[in-house]
Amino acid sequence: EAQVTQNPRYLITVTGKKLTVTCSQNMNHEYMSWYRQDPGLGLRQIYYSMNVEVTDKGDVPEGYKVSRKEKRNFPLILESPSPNQTSLYFCASSLWSGGNQPQHFGDGTRLSIL
């Protein structure tokens, strides 16, 4: 089954404790991205990657890191999480970059930073 898999689905942690949210897709997609979804603010893009070893900032990249060492994986790293990073996070992928490409989303990771 074609899918985007995120882990963990839920995480409660404390300020400053490094964490990684993994994202993996099995569709051989070139383009992957991370979004955060907050009430009243909608979906905002954090980082995106057009291919292996190619990443770039989205609209809200501060406090986040990403890497794309393999085509299928695109982890999101919070080196020193803070409470304002409490949010619902989505990973998405598409065949290639371009706004008319269907984005396939994971089921989300709900992060709570205390």
Added chain:
Amino acid sequence: TQLLEQSPQFLSIQEGENLTVYCNSSSVFSSLQWYRQEPGEGPVLLVTVVTGGEVKKLKRLTFQFGDARKDSSLHITAAQPGDTGLYLCAGSNSGYALNFGKGTSLLVTP
């Protein structure tokens, strides 16, 4: 970042009613997508429109792209409880980023 304004923000209707959701911008988009998101899940693509004036139908859902490619609408005929969810529009101007509206939360009660 090109802003997409969705209206209404919330909509609560009874089963069988018709409704229209709007997605507006001052920017021109090369394409516009509509997604539906259900609680606990990620958004799922419903349709992509690319031509000004284009109309696409998906069962009881009708999507229209404005002639000037700055706006779009989603019309649902005879809404059903299964239509409940968050409807998101997303536009692109041939760039790499997809800009999302804040969504319309629809509740259809039996």
